Amino acid sequence: MSAEATLTDVKRHVAIDLGASSGRVALGTVHAGKLTVEVLHRFPNGGIPVQGGLYWDVLGLWREILHGLRLAAGHGPIDSVGVDSWAVDYALIDEHGLLIDGVRHYRDARTDGVMDQLLGVLPRDAVYEFTGIQFLPFNTAFQLVAHRQQAPTQLDRARTLLMVPDLLHYWLTGRQVTEMTNASTTQLYDSRQTAWSEPVLNAFGIPAHLLPDVVHPGTDLGAVQPDVARDTGLHGTRVIAPGTHDTASAVAAVPADGKGWAYLSSGTWSLVGVETDRPVITPQALALNLTNEAGVHGTTRLLKNVMGLWIAQECSRAWGNPSFAELYGAAALVEANGPLIDPDDVRFLPPGLDMPARVQAYCAETGQVVPSTPAEITRCVLESLAFRCAEVLSQLEEVTGESIHTLHVVGGGSQIRFLNQLLADISGRTVVAGPVEATLLGNLLVQAEACGSIPRGSMREVSRICEILTTYTPVKKRTVTQHTIFAELTTRHAAST
Template sequence: MSADVKRHVAIDLGASSGRVALGTVRHGRLSVEVLHRFQNGGVPVQGGLYWDVLGLWREILHGLRLAAQHGHIDSVGVDSWAVDYALLDEHDLLMDGVHHYRDPRTDGVMQHCLNVLPRSAVYEATGIQFLPFNTAYQLVAHERQAPGILSRACQVLMVPDLLHFWLSGRRVSELTNASTTQLYDPRQDTWSAPVLHAFGLPAALFPDVVPAGTVLGPVTPAIAQETGLAGTVVIAPATHDTASAVAAVPARGSGWAYLSSGTWSLVGIETLSPVVTPQALRHNLTNEAGVNGTTRLLKNVMGLWIVQECRRAWGNPDFAQLYADAEKVPGTGPLIDPDDPRFLHAGLDMPERIQAFCAQTGQAVPTTPAELVRCVLDSLALRSAEVIRQLEEVTGRAITVLHVVGGGAQLRFLNQLLADVTGCTVIAGPVEATLIGNLLVQAEASGSIPPGSLRDVVLASEVLDTFEPRSAVSPQRLAFFAALGSTPVPS
């Protein structure tokens, strides 16, 4: 293989699965080969919910050994979901375990914290959406659950930062993930001392923050021996998986938004600086760091998680058939507020929770899997349209194109629904946006591609699909859906 060919490895960890992938850069194009796939998920322990981080590490090492068989690997980097963390002691050993963000230990904690420091002050300092599982509230919950644990800990590392430490021996916090914690001040470029103090969190726990694309150093000798990756450099990509996905959005010009569609739906735009205004606070928009100095102004919306939990309750029937059956159901049926707290936690009663919501809001109750899935998809599309209108209001931008990336980009029916309810041209792809963004940030940092060329490489490498609006949603249905999100529903 010629000297101008560079190989990079992306470790991508999602809520339900992980991948180790090889990216090869040749003549301005990127090819991606997934070398190893493995399962992920929560592990219940004594009423709590944890991630099996040691099991993930075992699978990562196996994937890296497979990568080494392809020849010299120039770099490796990790991305994952946000907000979850590990505590390390003075010997760099794990304390407790890595809690899952859906662990009910945070129930009620956010409101307690906001009684100490008002919502407006927290938002002014961090610009982050209020979600009950944000790292800030998890850490407070951790101290409540195990008094004194934070004073005994020496370091807090987000999940990908922990894995980078195990790979390279260097402890840092990569910016895109640090920015999701609701403890980081994006305008001061530092951890927020007022928020840390108000919530009783020791500032010494938090490591230096580095931007995406930072070279952390070579893999440790132990990792080189274990995997065969001698001479491979560890590069922190955009470690928050959404940030990696947005880096791979194949957009040109202005007037576009993105939807990273999967277990979560992340709907947003890219800005040059944080938008921390009363309007943004009113709409509970979040300002998370992106690559190359950008900000991702977005909202986290409950995504296909609701369908995934329904499917689990039904004995895991074929996804394709579920979506095909849902497409046959008329689009005039019941709707839910997908962000209602009842849909956050796992459980085989997810179909019953949807039915209860519909009954309590005076709607026809969906009974078949097809009706339930159609209800969820219609609701997700409408919530995405609502967020796009909020982004337009807050920024003054007109959004005419919606880029859908991630696993949901494969769902043609959902993409058409999105085009219809938003009135936007929907461009679907790439499906593997997170892997691609991870790999291209590494490639840019190591000189495999020119600076600022990430999206040019995506456009040169990927085949995209386009959906135009075909039919509009009635104003009455839009108004009814908007009311569902503003009216408390009895639990």
Template sequence: MSADVSRHVAIDLGASSGRVALGTVQAGKLTVDVLHRFPNGGVPVQGGLYWDVLGLWREILHGLKLAGSYGHIDSVGVDSWAVDYALLDEHGLLLDGVHHYRDARTTGVMDDVHRTLLKDAMYDATGIQFLPFNTAYQLIAHERQAPGILSRAHSLLMVPDLLHYWLSGRQVTEQTNASTTQLYDPRLATWSRRVLDALDLPEGLLPEVIAPGTVIGEVSPGIALEMGLKGTRVIAPATHDTASAVAAVPAQGPHWAYLSSGTWSLVGVETLEPVITPAALRFNLTNEAGVHGTTRLLKNIMGLWILQECRRSWSFNTPTFEMLYAEAEGVPPSGPLIDPDDPRFLAPGLDMPARVQQYCRDTDQAVPESRAAITRCVLDSLALRTAEVLTQLEAVTGNSISTLHVVGGGSQIRLLNQLIADASGCTVIAGPVEATLIGNLLVQAEACGRIPQGGVRDVVRASEAVLTHRQQTVVPAERRALFARLGERATVPS
């Protein structure tokens, strides 16, 4: 391999699938080859919902063996969804399965916690959006479900940290994922003693926090020998998949925001400091760590999950997503709307189309009968919700937003991106699709000295093509007003 060429492996785990990809950096450009894809999802066990982390590990090892066949690999790193964790004993063994954030065990826990720790105090300590599946609430639910388990646990590792431990033998927590737990102080860049004390959680449970781009160690000898990864370093990328995706946003200059569009929609801006203010609390915005010491001020809203579950229920004739979007193009733009963040849409189920229809009945709207009408209803609603959050971000930061970068799988949905441009008035720049993989790989390459410090976005712009959407139709005021009335979500949930 030429001295100016480096190879890096990204392991990217999403809620419905995982990938192992090889990234090659040469002459200031990145090429990405996905070597192995595999399914992921919740596994129901005795009324609970878990992730099959051992199955994921098996698939990861298969992908790493494929990568090792290409010759020397400089580094490997893992990213995944946030908030979920593993508890390990003093020997580094799993104490329990890894619970899925959609597990119903957290029902009501958030309200119980805030009877003793007021929301404004917890927000001041962490700057994190109130969501019922945050790690803090999951831990309380876990202790209720299995009394004494937290005292028996020696350490807690987020999902990517667990896999880095299995790869390298070292237990650490990477900052971008730590910042999602609602146990982390973004001002001090460490665990929040204030929250841990209030929730009676042992501080020793939480490992050292490291920054994205930190070399954790080398791939352990046994794995290296079997996979052909001798001398390969384990480097923590931005392990929260959204943080990796934001790192790969090909933005330049001011006045831009991002939408990481997939199962979830993450709408936000990049700031130099956490924004923990009464206005940010009122809009329930979250402050999560980014690369190079930045903060991702964002809102976590329901994304394509609703359509993913609808499609699953329509699988008797296996419509592709492309078919669904094409059908939705023919539906008039004046149909019913939903609040995509309504709690009824959170849980999985083959009755998701019926839930959409019932929501429309409950709000005195026309009921979408066909799958095309349901698809259009969801897409219109996601576009209006995105525009609403952009307005909130402008109000909180005092900065205008003229450009929205859409990255991830949703960047391929032409109809959705045009609807967002129409609803927001922003220029929508769609791409790259594989932003999470790209961000993961380039943070590793930067840590290896293969690209200049701060040069990740330069490489993205040199390597990836994008598609631009501009406003074509102004959404009528009465339609915006209808959407605003549906949820009245401007304040923190009670």
């Protein structure tokens, strides 16, 4: 059954997408097998420093979400709503169903040194064998141990742990569950057994009772609670769990067809990966620090987290927030084959107005020409990101034994023509850019499929129908010298970690 043969009556779904720097509430309307998306409300997001800690303003996000839902209700009956967000961050709920403390930001410094401490308790290869998740200092497992060390009574008081989208689904429905794609990012979940990992929980001293039941993407969590319905006008609306990890939703909307493709979810982070039938947990995957995260329809997202546009965003903030179009345009005029950084170096992880100085210091320390202007620094950052993504694509080919000929770039970065051409040139692969709003689209597609608005298995076909895509083919080859320089930089980084 093709997407054109779907139901002809109008169905409306609402996607709430929370990113690290902004949030959106969007209306998805399905008619005659086609999905149209309208963003109804945008609002800022970001970390808030409080007494030495870094928090998310979840109550402020909830206020904005309610406003967006009121706007959606003005368009007619809403069939469903679902929330996705970034991964790893969580809320603790007490015995009365109330929020304890707040939601810490993954860039909070409290996790410094915790990962190394815990890997002395349970070795790296054992943790990877159980979870298949890459080692990042802010993973939920390490955050929880840091939380216990800093405020042990809070963990003792807690009855339930909810990931950020699960918290918002709880406030919408009153139901406390964890959706699988986000559970799989915690380093507490066994993707092969599809259950929380008792060996990891026991080794790290994390109480198993905190972790709720895990549900699949597309699960109907129930109707919107009466108080929310009265406030927003969403009477009778169902709450459907999408792929609540924003990358899972974005990958669900990749308009790919056939085999031999990879994806790059390009935003504050760059998520570079392939879709597999099952987790790939091997010594080689561990050595490359690849991660196995749950996807939609029982798939596995074998990928690597690469620092994304975060470095460029922080540099722009340091320069007074000039337009990105202006920055990228100027960077494209800078001579190619200049200095490079390893974007995954830990020095680039924390926020700060000294980000341009960090880029310059890295280049100086590695004996390269030091970029001096915003255009030169931006060129250095974007070119380095493209090299890193190309490197990961080659690693994915090695681990899976499958060739990759096409890279689908989705998310905000798909609009950066200069970066997309760099990706094509440096990787030597065809790059297909779009959709820009892949996360929203994937969220809506999962809801639409769960509600019967589109046929099961037609999500990528619907995505191809409703999106305009741009193709980039390799034009300029990078120099062997520059490839060698970048390999040396990342080899040094791997040795240090």
